[in-house]
Amino acid sequence: MIEIKNLHKSYKMGSNSLHVLKGINFSVEEGELVAIMGSSGSGKSTLLNILGMLDVLDEGSYTLDGVPIKNLNETKAAQYRNKFLGFVFQSFNLINYKSAMENVALPLYYQKVGRKERQEKALKYLEQVGLREWADHLPSELSGGQKQRVAIARAMAAEPKVLLADEPTGALDSTTSYEVMDLIQKINDAGNTILIVTHEPDIADMCKRIVHLKDGVIVEDKKITQIRASQYV
Amino acid sequence: MFNKDRWREILEVLTSNWFRTLLTAFGVFWGILILIVLLAAGKGLENGIRSNFGDIATNTMFMWTQSTSMAYKGLPKGRRFYFKLEDVEAIKQNVPNLRFVSPRNQLGGFNGVNNVVRGIKTGAFNVYGDYPDIINQDPMGITSGRFINELDIGEKRKVAVIGEGVKASLYDVGEEVIGTYLKIQGVNFMVIGTYKKNSNDGNAEEIQKEIFIPFTSFSQAFNQGNNVGWMAITANDNSSITQLKEQIFAVVRENQKIHPQDVRAVGHFDLFEEFNKVLGLFMAMRYIAYFVGILVLLSGVIGVSNIMLIVVKERTKEIGIRRALGENPWSIKLQIIMESIFLTMISGMAGISFGALVIYLINYFLETNGPVEMFLNPSVSLGVVITALNILVVSGLLAGFIPAQSAIKVKPIEALRME
Numbered sequence: 001m002i003e004i005k006n007l008h009k010s011y012k013m014g015s016n017s018l019h020v021l022k023g024i025n026f027s028v029e030e031g032e033l034v035a036i037m038g039s040s041g042s043g044k045s046t047l048l049n050i051l052g053m054l055d056v057l058d059e060g061s062y063t064l065d066g067v068p069i070k071n072l073n074e075t076k077a078a079q080y081r082n083k084f085l086g087f088v089f090q091s092f093n094l095i096n097y098k099s100a101m102e103n104v105a106l107p108l109y110y111q112k113v114g115r116k117e118r119q120e121k122a123l124k125y126l127e128q129v130g131l132r133e134w135a136d137h138l139p140s141e142l143s144g145g146q147k148q149r150v151a152i153a154r155a156m157a158a159e160p161k162v163l164l165a166d167e168p169t170g171a172l173d174s175t176t177s178y179e180v181m182d183l184i185q186k187i188n189d190a191g192n193t194i195l196i197v198t199h200e201p202d203i204a205d206m207c208k209r210i211v212h213l214k215d216g217v218i219v220e221d222k223k224i225t226q227i228r229a230s231q232y233v
Numbered sequence: 234m235f236n237k238d239r240w241r242e243i244l245e246v247l248t249s250n251w252f253r254t255l256l257t258a259f260g261v262f263w264g265i266l267i268l269i270v271l272l273a274a275g276k277g278l279e280n281g282i283r284s285n286f287g288d289i290a291t292n293t294m295f296m297w298t299q300s301t302s303m304a305y306k307g308l309p310k311g312r313r314f315y316f317k318l319e320d321v322e323a324i325k326q327n328v329p330n331l332r333f334v335s336p337r338n339q340l341g342g343f344n345g346v347n348n349v350v351r352g353i354k355t356g357a358f359n360v361y362g363d364y365p366d367i368i369n370q371d372p373m374g375i376t377s378g379r380f381i382n383e384l385d386i387g388e389k390r391k392v393a394v395i396g397e398g399v400k401a402s403l404y405d406v407g408e409e410v411i412g413t414y415l416k417i418q419g420v421n422f423m424v425i426g427t428y429k430k431n432s433n434d435g436n437a438e439e440i441q442k443e444i445f446i447p448f449t450s451f452s453q454a455f456n457q458g459n460n461v462g463w464m465a466i467t468a469n470d471n472s473s474i475t476q477l478k479e480q481i482f483a484v485v486r487e488n489q490k491i492h493p494q495d496v497r498a499v500g501h502f503d504l505f506e507e508f509n510k511v512l513g514l515f516m517a518m519r520y521i522a523y524f525v526g527i528l529v530l531l532s533g534v535i536g537v538s539n540i541m542l543i544v545v546k547e548r549t550k551e552i553g554i555r556r557a558l559g560e561n562p563w564s565i566k567l568q569i570i571m572e573s574i575f576l577t578m579i580s581g582m583a584g585i586s587f588g589a590l591v592i593y594l595i596n597y598f599l600e601t602n603g604p605v606e607m608f609l610n611p612s613v614s615l616g617v618v619i620t621a622l623n624i625l626v627v628s629g630l631l632a633g634f635i636p637a638q639s640a641i642k643v644k645p646i647e648a649l650r651m652e
Contacts, residue, residue, distance in 0.1 A: 054557060054646040074562045074641065082559020093554045093649065097245060109238060110559045158559070 001065060001162060001193050002028040002051065008059035009046055020046045022216040023060070028162075028195065033188040033226070035204035036197045038213035044197045045166060047213065051195065052085055052164050053077045065161050082110050086155030090167035092147040094139040100126060100150045101135040107158035125153040129183060145176035152183060156192075163187065163194040169203055175233075181206045182229035243572050246544065257540045258580030260533030261628075265581045265621055268526025269588030269613055275518040277595075277611030282511055284609055290370045290467045291508040292332075294474045296481070296501040297463035305492035314498075316461035320488050324464075328480045330472040333370055336461040338362035338451050340418065349444065350416040351403045358399055359443045360417055362451025362462075370465050371430075378411045378426030385447040391454065393422040397429045398441030415444070420454045422446055474505045527624065534577065534628040541573050541636035552640055553648025566637040573633025574626060581625035585618060 009021040020043045028034055038044045049055035050062065053069060062069045064084055072080065086107075087093075094103045104122040113121070126132050129149040131142075139147055148168060155163055165184070169177035181203060188194050188208075196207060204210050205227045212220035247254050297316075304310045321336045340348060340360040347355040361367075365381050376397065385392055393415060395403075400410055414421045422444075430440045452458065466481060468474040482499055485491070491498045545552070552565055595611055 049646050052557070054644070054649070074556075078556055078559050078561050080559075081557060085559075087557050089649070093550070093557075095551055095554060097249065106555070107558045110555075110561070110564075115238070154558070 001030045001032075002026070002195075003063040004051075004060065006060040007047075007050065007057055007062065009043075009050060009055070009057055020216050021050075024216075024218055026211065026218060026221075028193060030193050031188070031191050033185070033194045033208045034196070035207035035210045036195060036213060037199060037201075037204050037210055039199065042213040043216045044199075044213050048164055048166050048195065048197045051162075052087060053081050078110075082107060082158060084161045086158060086160035086163045088148070088151050088155050088163065088165035088168045090170040092139070092144075092151045092171070094147055094150060094154075096139050099136050099138055100131060100142065103139070103150055104154045104157050106154060111158060121157060122153075125157050126150070128156070129153045143176075144172050145179055148172060148176075148180050149183060152180070152187070156187065161193065163192055165194065165196045167198055168196060169198065169200065174202075177203065178229045178232040182233055185226070185229055239568065239571065242568065243575055246548075246572055247576060253540060254576065257536050258576060258583070260536035261530065261577050261580040261625070262533070262584040262587070264526065264530030264533040265584035265625065266588045266591070267529045268522065268621060268624075269585055269617070270591055271522035271526050272519065272617055273588070273592045273595075273611040273613050275515065275522050276613065277608045278518065279515045280609040280611070281605075281607040282515075285607070286508065290333075290372075291504055292470065292474050293370055293465055293467045293504045294478050294481075294501055295463060295465055295504070296478075296485075296499060299498055299500045301491055301495055302497040303492035303495040305495070306490050308490055314489050314491075316464065316485070317488075318459040318461060320485055321461060321464065323484050323488050324466070324481055327484045328477060330469045330477060331466060331481075332469050333366040333465070333467040335364050335367045335370060335465045336448060336463075337367070337465060338448065338455070338457055338460070338462040340451075340455060348418050349399075349403070351413070354403045356399065356402045356442075358396075360451075361443060361445050362448040362455075362457070363445050364448050367445070367465065370467050373428040373430045376427045376429050378424070380426055380428070381445060381447050386449050389449040389453050390447060391420065391422045391450050392425045392446065393417070394426040394428055394445040395424055396441040396443045397427060398438060399444060400427055402442070417444065417446070418455065422450075468505075475503055475509075478503060530624065530628065533580075534632045537573055537577055537629070538632040538635055541569060541633055542639065544572075545569060545636045545640040548640075549643055549648045553643070553645045556645040557649060562641040565641055569637035569640050570630060570633035573636070574629035577625050577629035577632060578622075581621070585621060588613075 004024055004026045007021055007024040007026075008019070010017050010019040012018075024047065036044045036047060046055065050057050053072065056072075064080075067080075067084075069080070094100075095106070098106070101119065101122045104125055105118040108118040108121055123132060123135060126135050129152055131146060131149055131153070134142060134146060134150075139150070142150065148171075152168075163184075168184070169180055172180060177200075184194060184196070185206060196203070198204055205224065206229050207224070208226050209223045210220070211218055298314055301308070301310050301312045301314070316336065318336065321334055325331065325334050338361070347357045348360065349356050349358050363381060364386060365383060368380050375394075378394070380394055381392070384390070395410070395415070403415070404410055404413075410424050410427055413424050415424060416422075428445075452460070466474065468477050478501065482496075482501075483493070485499055486493055486495065489498075555565065556562065592611055592613065599605060599608070599610075
């Protein structure tokens with residue numbers, strides 16, 4: 001599903017150049033649930049941004065579902081993001097003047113899905129995250145966990161190949177975190193490929209594979225036995 | 234373009250801060266209002282001045298004799314001379330594209346002595362000896378009877394067409410005018426018609442106090458021989474009298490043995506040239522109106538652009554989210570430009586409507602309080618309104634362009650990082 005070879009990325013900070021990713025080789029199969037771990041500054045978010053086509057790589061190659069991702073202009077990148085990827089952010093990033101349903105329907109709107117079908121699909125995904133009754137509420141009327149579940153529903157609505165989550169539980173308390181992880185595990189059980197960036201070991205343990213980044217290189221890449229979040233909920 | 238969701242979005246954005254939207258809209262509203270009112274005022278002035286010219290054929294020149302200023306062919310300078318009927322014929326023969334050449338003799342006039350007598354009533358009036366063509370150059374409405382015709386000229390009939398003003402001072406109210414006789418400088422003329430001229434000029438009263446008699450009768454009755462006092466010459470519509478007049482002067486100089494360089498011998502007044510000068514003035518006024526109006530509008534448009542920049546700044550994060558979700562940058566750009574055009578159009582149309590109301594009120598006051606000199610019926614044509622709308626669309630586009638560009642300049646990843 002994801003194939004990365006010899007990935008380098010550096011940022012220019014004035015006259016200094018900060019080498020963030022120093023030759024990453026990494027691949028993800030379909031249906032995997034991968035946690036990318038590392039302390040802050042280890043390059044995990046940068047890696048996720050490159051995977052999410054929000055940032056471009058300096059060197060190396062990136063193939064997503066057999067499509068080489070390179071030299072994308074913004075229009076093409078937007079199209080690929082819409083088709084291949086779903087994003088879940090730490091700060092939820094819902095659009096605050098749109099209702100939960102409208103937020104979920106947004107990626108479908110960019111796919112030019114008709115209004116009625118869009119609403120039906122959005123309601124279906126809200127149902128899956130257990131928030132159907134909250135469909136007409138604005139994000140400001142939802143709790144943190146609910147917001148993140150709406151964000152997950154939104155990410156799933158476009159039926160992406162890969163779900164990318166950047167610290168999805170970073171802003172939530174542990175109970176809510178486990179609820180969200182339970183949801184993510186269920187989505188993964190349905191066969192979706194998911195990558196999670198986190199620095200919390202207990203969250204990482206709920207994935208099927210942990211990739212440990214340190215100073216821009218992968219220091220550890222192991223498959224683990226998944227801990228089900230449902231036992232804590 | 235007519236996408237329900239997009240329009241909903243535009244309305245959501247613009248109504249989220251009413252006060253700001255209204256203030257921004259006011260700039261454009263004010264600009265277009267001033268443009269419309271200035272153009273209407275210019276038009277009002279133009280209408281007023283045009284109506285002062287009345288129905289006079291404007292492609293016309295008046296020409297009279299003065300004394301020569303150069304000696305020529307043995308004739309001294311300072312010689313006085315008269316146009317002759319032969320000059321009229323020569324002009325008609327030699328200068329093409331002339332519509333009317335009307336020789337004219339004149340008697341009496343402004344501040345003149347009483348020259349017309351009817352019974353015990355007397356009056357001082359302009360008396361003209363004219364050809365029938367003059368009615369086309371100096372139009373008048375015949376209110377009763379008829380105007381002079383070729384038979385009157387040929388038979389040198391002693392007949393007269395008098396103005397309503399003459400009728401009012403020499404006749405009692407309701408008295409029959411046609412067929413009565415007037416004594417003009419001791420010679421009896423029979424009244425065959427009355428006229429009324431259109432003009433709201435300052436001399437509106439004066440021009441109703443004229444008497445027209447056949448040119449030939451005039452010459453005979455008042456001993457003019459074949460002298461011609463002055464001429465009114467009108468060119469065809471597709472050529473201008475201003476271009477033809479030098480040819481006319483040349484013919485006259487040749488006939489009258491005047492030095493070819495003697496420009497002072499023949500005096501003239503070129504109505505067409507004067508009229509064009511006034512037209513040029515209107516053109517200049519229109520340019521000034523557009524110039525000032527568009528500059529005021531421009532400051533409004535800059536206001537819109539400024540606010541759109543702020544809106545984009547405020548929405549940077551949202552735009553980042555949308556792009557992460559896969560919105561096409563072009564779609565974002567289009568959204569911002571449409572917001573800008575929508576705002577300019579709405580406020581501009583409000584400005585145009587309000588301008589129309591102002592013009593209506595001015596017209597209303599003009600109508601109720603009577604006419605004002607040199608100002609009549611201020612208005613803007615549909616063409617001006619369409620031009621204004623086009624200006625609005627273009628300025629909305631321009632106002633939205635820079636903010637739209639700045640909206641997609643920020644990379645989604647940077648936009649998302651904003652807190």
